[in-house]
Structure formats: C-alpha cells, structure tokens
Amino acid sequence: MPHHIAWFDRHDPALEPVLGGKNTSLGIMTMAGLPVPPGFAVTATAYVKALHDTGVAGALAAMVGGLDVTDGVALARVATEARDTITGTPLPPWLADEVDEAYATISERRGQADLPVAVRSSATCEDQPDASFAGEHDTYLWVRGADALRDHVRRCWASLYTERAICYRRQMGYGEDGAAMSVGIQQMVLPKASGVAFTLNPLNGDRSQIAIDASWGLGEAVVSGSVTPDNFLVDKVMGDITSRVISDKTVEHVLDEDDRVVEREVDEERRTAASLTDDEVRAVAALARRAEKHYGRPQDVEWAIDGAAPADEAVVLLQSRPETVWSRKARVASPDSANTFQSIVHNLLHPSGSQTVHLH
Known part of the structure; x- marks a missing residue:
C-alpha cells in the first residue's frame, strides 16, 4: 500500500523521494533529537494519486503541455486556470480521511483541539542538484481545523503552477510529469x-x-x-x-x-x-x-x-x-x-x- 502520511518522528529514509527536501529535512532533524515542532507530511505519492483519481492530472497536462512560456498573457491565463482547477477540486475521500485522522492525532497528542499548524510546500523537484526553488512554493501559517487544513494542502499543491514555477521547470528542463508536491503539517510556534x-x-x-x-x-x-x-x-x-x-x-x-x-x-x-x-x-x-x-x-x-x-x-x-x-x-x-x-x-x-x- 502506498504511503500517504509520513510522521516526522517516525522518519523512513525510504520515503525521502516522495517527501521533498523540506519534509525530509524535518524528519531527519526530528530523528536526530533536534528541537523541531512535531508534525507529519502528506507525501507526493498522495498528490499524484489524488490528481489522477480526480481527473485533475489530465486537465493540467492539457493546459500546460503546449504552453509557450514566452507568451506572458497565455502563461498568466494558464497558471491561473491550473491553480483554480487544483484548489477547486476537493481531496478524494480516501485522502481526506487520512489527513483528517492525522490532524486529529496530532491535535490529541498536543492536548489542543484544532491545533494551529503551519502548512508548508515541499516539492520533490527541489531535490534536483541544480534546482533553486527557494520561495517558489507556498507556506501558510496558523491554519486551524480539518476543513481549513484540507484547503491549504490543495493551495500548496497549486503553488506548483505559479507563472514563476512553470517557467522555472521549463527553463531547467524538468518535465511536468516529474513535478510533484509533498506538504508538511507542523505544530505552529508563536x-x-x-x-x-x-x-x-x-x-x-x-x-x-x-x-x-x-x-x-x-x-x-x-x-x-x-x-x-x-x-x-x-x-x-x-x-x-x-x-x-x-x-x-x-x-x-x-x-x-x-x-x-x-x-x-x-x-x-x-x-x-x-x-x-x-x-x-x-x-x-x-x-x-x-x-x-x-x-x-x-x-x-x-x-x-x-x-x-x-x-x-x-x-x-x-x-x-x-x-x-x-x-x-x-x-x-x-x-x-x-x-x-x-x-x-x-x-x-x-x-x-x-x-x-x-x-x-
């Protein structure tokens, strides 16, 4: 069974290819005993399967496949359509259930209902040796409640389709089929x-x-x-x-x-x-x-x-x-x-x- 939720305090190095650089680092640091706020990741495997199951993957391929990124007007239009498609499509039930369960678990562990969390993008393409994606993908702070968390997971996924991110992948020669997003959910520190x-x-x-x-x-x-x-x-x-x-x-x-x-x-x-x-x-x-x-x-x-x-x-x-x-x-x-x-x-x-x- 594919892994869709990965806890930082049970980090499995075998999952690193589907965690992205940020979530891999959080898992490694947690296991090393460094003082990292607790949390978990929604893996890139979940992203790929969810977009496939909901038909979003095919829609994105049709939008971006033939796009001329030097055409600024077309780029802006396609990027907006792609993000709207992702954020406007609910998580499939199997993933919504897993995210809700993990969020309830961490809230219970920390003794606070609807625990405030940071929701951080962790794209797998960030791990390429020549990649420089810092700041390209979204982070959201002080997210509370299961509904809001599911919404912000989709927003992180959608940040793969900003104009800058699309152009960068095209310039660096990364195929759209290789772009995937893990999302880190971590207890918020004020x-x-x-x-x-x-x-x-x-x-x-x-x-x-x-x-x-x-x-x-x-x-x-x-x-x-x-x-x-x-x-x-x-x-x-x-x-x-x-x-x-x-x-x-x-x-x-x-x-x-x-x-x-x-x-x-x-x-x-x-x-x-x-x-x-x-x-x-x-x-x-x-x-x-x-x-x-x-x-x-x-x-x-x-x-x-x-x-x-x-x-x-x-x-x-x-x-x-x-x-x-x-x-x-x-x-x-x-x-x-x-x-x-x-x-x-x-x-x-x-x-x-x-x-x-x-x-x-």
Whole structure:
C-alpha cells in the first residue's frame, strides 16, 4: 500500500523521494533529537494519486503541455486556470480521511483541539542538484481545523503552477510529469522573535563564524525582506558574540484577534531594541552548530524563540538546508584550520570580544 502520511518522528529514509527536501529535512532533524515542532507530511505519492483519481492530472497536462512560456498573457491565463482547477477540486475521500485522522492525532497528542499548524510546500523537484526553488512554493501559517487544513494542502499543491514555477521547470528542463508536491503539517510556534542563521559568514564564507538575522514576531518578515533584521556574528569556536548590528525594525508578523497572521508596526520602544538577548543569540548559534554537525556541511537554518516555552527549551528549529552560495565556490581562501586558529588567537587577545554595535 502506498504511503500517504509520513510522521516526522517516525522518519523512513525510504520515503525521502516522495517527501521533498523540506519534509525530509524535518524528519531527519526530528530523528536526530533536534528541537523541531512535531508534525507529519502528506507525501507526493498522495498528490499524484489524488490528481489522477480526480481527473485533475489530465486537465493540467492539457493546459500546460503546449504552453509557450514566452507568451506572458497565455502563461498568466494558464497558471491561473491550473491553480483554480487544483484548489477547486476537493481531496478524494480516501485522502481526506487520512489527513483528517492525522490532524486529529496530532491535535490529541498536543492536548489542543484544532491545533494551529503551519502548512508548508515541499516539492520533490527541489531535490534536483541544480534546482533553486527557494520561495517558489507556498507556506501558510496558523491554519486551524480539518476543513481549513484540507484547503491549504490543495493551495500548496497549486503553488506548483505559479507563472514563476512553470517557467522555472521549463527553463531547467524538468518535465511536468516529474513535478510533484509533498506538504508538511507542523505544530505552529508563536515566537517572540525568529529569523535565520548561517553556519558561515555569508559575506565572506568564513566558516569560523555563525551569522544570525533576527527580528520580532514570525520569521516571514525576515525571509520576505519586509524588515531589516538585527544581525549578530558569533565565533563558532569560542562562542563569543563578535558583532551586533541592531536595526530599526519597523514591522512584525503577528496574530491578530481573529487568529490571522498580519503585518503590523512595531511598538516604538522595541523598534531599536535588540530582538535577542545575548543568551538567546548563543542558544541560536549552538542550535545552528548542532545542525551543521549533524549534516556535516554548512547550513542555512530557520529558527524561532517560542515565547511560551521555558528558557532552556525556547529555541526551536523550523528548517535546515545546505548553504549553497559559498559551498559551490572553489575553496581558494585559507583552510578552515587557519581560520579557526586566527579566531582562537583573536579571542585570546581580545577576551571581551571585538563587538561593533551600531544602529541602522
């Protein structure tokens, strides 16, 4: 029997081809004991079977097969029709039942009816070695209730058919029959602050440093670029914070009174205040380093500070993916050992850390 639901805490490496990169990473990190919010994936096998059973697959093939992607008007029309076809077709009963059952199970496990979840796209085409699909597919936050969850699973599927996604697959030579979508459903964390961390300095590739971007509220403000985040550099060997740049953080993504994620202005007193304490900066850096150690290569990590959790459990890992910019460049700089030695010497000579604090 094909697998349609895959739990992160029972990750099966044999299912990775039908989980996509994001869900595979969540399963691997959960099994490694990293602090990942619990959840499950609807596999790409379910996507393929559901679209076939409902006749949507044939309709999509007819729409996209002969499309000239250089014709902007036709591309926009076909992309809209394709997405509307997917979102307007209910899940087949066999899949609706499985999704409902899994959602009821995680809600019961967490002791909360209609558990708020994040619903994240995880396309299998993201795993191609030359693929660069970051930001191409949709994520939805604070989804509650079985009906809403089924709806947002279809919306994630439909994000395979944006104009950008269609063009990208065509340009990269990926056939439409090879495009499939797994969807991750993960307990929602309502963070006081969140952001991204790189286990090397993204400005120069220095692997002796961890770079952290942070801002108030949900991390989408950082990822989307709607806010200039605070930036911290942490020495990977000694753990010292060697640089702080505290920005004027004008907006944050938060929940409103109707449980909707909205963008709002940051209170005046928090705009120019550091979004992380020193202890939180070090905790984020330590978590990013654990992810790098597990994967054995530099990582780009999404994290959050769970405002409802105890301080020693507050930092959670939302995603970890291989860093690609510097990892793909020829290693012509000093070896890691030299960088590490220089870092140690610097910290011995400057035990308080060479900290630059300025405001954007």
